[in-house]
Amino acid sequence: MNPPVDWEKAASPNRAWNFHFHSWDFLSCVLAAHDRTGEPRYLSWAVQVVCDWARCHPQVAPGMAWYDTAIGLRGYRLGYVVERAARSEHVGDADLTLLLRCAELHLEALSDDRFFAPHSNHGFYVAAGQLALTRRLRGLPGLGMHRRQARERVRQLVRTQFTPGGIHREHSPGYHLVAAATFQKLLDTGLVGEEEFRPMLDRIQEALAWFVLPNGRLAMFGDTSHVSVLREEQPHIADPALTFAVTGGTRGKAPNDRWRSFPEAGYFIARDRWPKGPEDYADCSYLAQTAAFHSRTHKHADDLSMVWYDRGHEILVDAGKFGYLDQTTPDSDLGRAGFPYAHPSRVYVESTRAHNTVEIDGASYQRRGVTPYGSGIRRAGEHRGILYCGTHVRHNRTIRHARTLALLPGEWLLVHDWLWDTAERPHTYTQRFHFAPELDLSPVGDRFAADLPDTSRLHVVPLLPATALPPVKGQREPDLLGWISRRDGELRPCWTSAYQIAGEPSCSISTLMAFGRKAPEPGLSTVDKQGERVCLRWAHEGEDWTLSFGRPDRKDFYFHMEREAVPYEPTPLQRVVDWMRERLPVLPGDGLAEESRRESTAGRLYSRR
Template sequence: MSETLFQELTDGDIEALCRMIASGHRPDLSSGVWFDSLVGDSAAEITTNGWKAGDYDRLDLSLPLEWDNLCADDRSWGSQLHGWKFMDKPIREFLATGDRAYLQWCLDRAVSWSERYSSQETDNAIVWYNMALGQRALRLAGLIYLGARNGIAVQELRTLLYAVNRHELEFALESSFNPRTNHGYFVAIGQTVLGTTLDAVPELERLAQVGRERLAVMIRTQFLPDGGHSEHSPEYHRMLMHSFQLAVDYGLIEDSELTGRLRKAADLLGWMIQPNGSLVPLGDTPYVNMVDGSHPLTLSPQTNYLMSGGADGENCKKELGVFPESGYAFVRSGQRAAGAPVAASTYLAFTAAFHGRAHKHADDLNFVWYDRGQEILVEGGRYGYGAQLPADSPLRADGFYYADPFRQYVESSWAHNTVTANGRNHDRRRTPVGSGLGVCEDRSGVFVLRGRIDHTGWTHRRIIELEPGLGLTVIDDVQSTDAIRRDYQVWFNVAGQLDLLNDPGQDRARLLWGTADAEWILSLQTDPDATIHAPVRESNNPLRGWRSVSDGTREGVWSVCLEATSTRHHVFRSRFTFCEPAPEE
């Protein structure tokens, strides 16, 4: 039985423990910091009419609850339910108003859950799934802390302590902690906070100690020496960096080497903010507004400057940011003058790495480009996850996990600004190669970025030469390493807000786009020995010419393909140039 640790405690022992928990010792959970899912319905709507998560049906959480029958058909929804995400808005409302009914509503459901799972087994694997385990532990610690400070009943606390005991046993399982993905963080922080909240119980001191050890492992494995998160996604970089920073703020991480790595991660986050204020959508990153005031300040003054619109921190003096271990390079040009508007910057983000499968799209040597106050070259985005493919699906051999065809499209190589061989996705099952970033330099205002990635049977070398406000040149050197002739394709995705101005069927040497107000024209030209195919926009069969800015949405872009056929070696030179429109007659 998992309740043995607390079975012998008398009511007086429970009351004494309650007073110790409420004494305000570290960590102080009175702010409800771990109840952080604040989108969606109001607390009153959730407690009265049920909880709605994303696009899922509203879930009636009236007691009594048959927990095993709730959200059983969808792992994502089930993980949110058993992670107690539905408690966040009610707890926040309690903290804001002092209305104890909201706290009691959460306590009642936590007790109900504990009565079902603390000492009984279940066939529902998601209940003790690592992500649900870690996130629920954070909320369990917060509930116990807030309950202890606000008159929790002895029997309620006893029941929640039984849940703590069961969580301790689950955390001890080797299968609960996977340091190779961000799920390991939630396990580590969950057990650290839960153990520290209850460190008045000597038997639980080890829980917090192991949690801190796991947090140290996670920082070193998730964040590379230059501060980059290893899962190829600025959104997961932001999310994990913020979470680790909370651990630092609450005194759970004190090692100077680890905090130094987090400061580098905070510096890197600033380079990931586009001139329009959004997070650059590489990998599994949806639209995230970084300048709306909703994000806490970081350990980086330069990042804080961007996030606050210059109200906090200090302006970055550099225009080129290079992160060699992570495989990122960035240009933000036009920001040297104090007070210069961020939106006026030229911006380019280049990714040249394959650290592992987690959140990795088929996007080797991909880049995005923003110039003249406008997105120019964009990429597919995230779209969301949805149901997983069956384990025996042949699509898994192509690196896909999810069943939605549009999700598969945004992961595909042609949804990114990259190169393919024989029109096939990059192989994400091959051995990770780490960073492929080469020398990146500022040549008196012309920025030169280099990268190399080896594929199975062929190699891709890319050089980007960016002249802010004027244009850029992309040199793609592709070469077979197995002597096989291939058809090579270069893919560009031009922002859908631009209008295609010329007929590709009549002018195969170049493509022209323009803005609605006719301020300038963007020209794309390539060498004559490569074919420019007609751009495709909003095609459904096959899926091409789309991107997803926020989950579940899609919008049109111009998908451009350049091709060289039946060759062992080819060098593409693609030149994008800004020019003024011809004067009207």
């Protein structure tokens, strides 16, 4: 790319590309090469490009060129070019004057509160760009005010964007990662004080470790891509827990707890254990639930959704990001419904039906014109090896929604939803689950089954009466359904199942997902209309299970489990087989009959009638 450049048309068809273009992302490798080698040709080309951009943008104006984040990202690149150009004998006075004027224009924009969004991660880029630019130009007069303003902005951002527990409030672990990395660089470069900000950064990094799945990918809540965070070296991470998570257990130290609730942020995360090291890193169970609504920023209509990883595979997945395409206007139908982008695939991944939660009347949860509830986490704990979480939120002002998750790692996951419209209006409630594209789902009556790549079998069984809808994969008409976006701009088909109750103001839907050769058999389960007393029963793999719990938002909440081995009671044919085995002679050197007896005896202990 050689100047002159048509800056307005070169990348304008794609919003994301246009943003990166005006952020000068392409300059990073060139400036790094100059910093490493000192060769004038790298700086000379960068000066030509920056001067060309400056001539085309002599003043602040609407458009991507003066988008808040783009200004911030350009700030530290511009600062490097100006500083090095001022010291170079290969840069003429005219170019240097233009560069200084461009830097002054950026300082004016960065100091303007209209470009500073303290509620968004964009604010971090603006404050960081302001700090970096003032540091590079520290010999110029009048920069003290900019430095003080930028540092105070960082303090404000830490207070508003992160919970006291270190969770980023933008509903997306991917942006938590980006904000944490930006914060770390501010500390590493000395742009902010170590003593003041290090304790908070430690909490931010430690919290982020919980969002790393056993396969090294981030939980795909909100606008988080399906990317691996595993790296052999992580020089910019100080926290031992995050170091352990992103190096695959080769460095750092795992947290001591196997579950963590973030009640202020609205997340619950559970594991069967943390691995000992890289050898068993991927061999863990993992469940994460989101019950967060702090603002509309990167917020999907995904209240109470979850992702689940078990037996070495992703099981339940989130829809992903897809991309930011075709902005809506506030007065459009999509805009009024809370969708900031109009591309059909983007609308789908944001929609309620694309997540592992309950869809009401075929519509998405409202995100505009409603007050964010903050966190829906009400209960969390562990009981006899079962990890559980209880959440409660309201939809459309009058519909109450309580969800209880119970996980026995490596064995089963129970999802119980209670919904009630206090206005007693009837609704259609659809509990949806989305399975990883590697799994092949098939209907079996009112149940579903999926074979995992390692020959394990997952059974999906309703414990309360509900209508099983046909499973869907890669549907385009009449609406998108059964897709996941693991890469920007790409949708990939995946199976989705659903249970539905229609024409009722209130309902309870309870689904058990269990591993095993045979499907669990539902027992006599009961639940009252108010969802305050739930008793779910089933039999599986030679054991009877009873799980009882209350409604998570009530003070008298309880959680109790009972399991009982079922005595072996053979069928008439099995009685004949056992009788014959008991009378088989044991020949010298032949342990076959004895082995048969041992297998038969073991069968009595673990088989179910």
